[in-house]
Amino acid sequence: MDRKAAQLQTIETLTKAGLVLTEDEMQRVEIADFGLDRLEQEGLQLITYENNSHYCAKELVLFPNQTCPEHKHPPIGKTEGKQETFRCRAGKVYLYVEGEPTESIQATIPRESEAYYTVFHEVELNPGQQYTIPPNTLHWFQATEQGAIVSEFSTTSRDEYDIFTNPDIKRTP
Amino acid sequence: MDRKAAQLQTIETLTKAGLVLTEDEMQRVEIADFGLDRLEQEGLQLITYENNSHYCAKELVLFPNQTCPEHKHPPIGKTEGKQETFRCRAGKVYLYVEGEPTESIQATIPRESEAYYTVFHEVELNPGQQYTIPPNTLHWFQATEQGAIVSEFSTTSRDEYDIFTNPDIKRTP
Ligand SMILES: [Zn+2]
Ligand SMILES: [Zn+2]
Numbered sequence: 001m002d003r004k005a006a007q008l009q010t011i012e013t014l015t016k017a018g019l020v021l022t023e024d025e026m027q028r029v030e031i032a033d034f035g036l037d038r039l040e041q042e043g044l045q046l047i048t049y050e051n052n053s054h055y056c057a058k059e060l061v062l063f064p065n066q067t068c069p070e071h072k073h074p075p076i077g078k079t080e081g082k083q084e085t086f087r088c089r090a091g092k093v094y095l096y097v098e099g100e101p102t103e104s105i106q107a108t109i110p111r112e113s114e115a116y117y118t119v120f121h122e123v124e125l126n127p128g129q130q131y132t133i134p135p136n137t138l139h140w141f142q143a144t145e146q147g148a149i150v151s152e153f154s155t156t157s158r159d160e161y162d163i164f165t166n167p168d169i170k171r172t173p
Numbered sequence: 174m175d176r177k178a179a180q181l182q183t184i185e186t187l188t189k190a191g192l193v194l195t196e197d198e199m200q201r202v203e204i205a206d207f208g209l210d211r212l213e214q215e216g217l218q219l220i221t222y223e224n225n226s227h228y229c230a231k232e233l234v235l236f237p238n239q240t241c242p243e244h245k246h247p248p249i250g251k252t253e254g255k256q257e258t259f260r261c262r263a264g265k266v267y268l269y270v271e272g273e274p275t276e277s278i279q280a281t282i283p284r285e286s287e288a289y290y291t292v293f294h295e296v297e298l299n300p301g302q303q304y305t306i307p308p309n310t311l312h313w314f315q316a317t318e319q320g321a322i323v324s325e326f327s328t329t330s331r332d333e334y335d336i337f338t339n340p341d342i343k344r345t346p
Contacts, residue, residue: 018191020262020301049303050258050326055228057258057326085223085230089193128193130222153223153230153326 010045035170062143070140081135088125091148116166183218208343235316243313254308261298264321289339
């Protein structure tokens with residue numbers, strides 16, 4: 001799937017869920033394949049509504065069975081790492097964070113990068129459910145076959161500082 | 174309209190727009206009549222998804238033609254006042270902030286409290302449109318006859334410090 005097709009699918013997914021973007025926002029829909037070139041397996045689509053020195057709000061779209069690769073948000077200078085609240089709006093998401101590993105996880109770890117998924121404490125998020133990920137904590141997440149929309153409320157985003165477990169990943173949209 | 178009816182109408186409004194609340198959140202839907210006892214004219218319904226020491230996310234629901242009275246969020250000690258980003262999700266909102274008064278405003282100022290509306294720089298928000306209100310800036314807003322849903326992204330909420338222009342207002346939900 002090319003960038004343009006991914007943008008259109010993202011806009012369609014949001015529209016079907018009743019979420020409206022302006023024309024300008026439609027142009028700004030970000031397609032993140034993390035430099036892995038297998039977007040449908042490992043990737044994320046997002047639109048940033050607001051990102052200022054205090055808070056940030058985005059809508060994240062996951063295509064069916066798509067995985068956002070494991071990463072964390074480290075402290076930057078004297079500033080704590082980014083803290084994220086994920087609120088599931090549509091579909092279903094399996095979120096994995098540091099902590100007691102869940103015995104039998106529901107997600108399927110992407111085959112090509114199996115070694116780079118290392119935290120397995122599972123949080124299932126259905127519409128209306130949310131979870132807050134503390135700063136500097138490894139996490140990854142996967143949509144089920146229905147795909148998903150997740151509202152992200154957080155402290156300031158500085159994506160270029162994110163640390164991914166997979167050393168091949170380059171976070172340049 | 175009593176509190177229970179207002180809660181039900183709020184939940185119905187959100188549900189119709191495809192926004193899902195958990196059972197617990199439905200119980201927590203806040204009905205703010207600001208102590209004026211004329212909710213349908215001056216009031217606000219809201220659900221707080223997250224409010225921590227860094228950021229806050231809420232859904233605001235306005236019934237048809239309902240007005241949220243003029244107020245501002247002052248600094249608290251060394252902390253700047255609350256900064257709010259309003260994103261219209263459904264319906265239409267007229268927002269008024271400090272600045273050059275708009276010549277002929279589209280909202281109808283609530284008759285009983287006309288003297289307590291003093292800023293008239295108009296911002297019209299349709300679905301997908303948003304506006305960020307700086308700290309310590311007077312603002313008020315009104316839905317059109319369709320009502321409205323507004324996502325609020327902001328710094329920490331401390332409602333008890335809000336300053337309303339109308340001295341009769343008590344912000345105790
Ligand atoms: Zn993250
Ligand atoms: Zn306010």
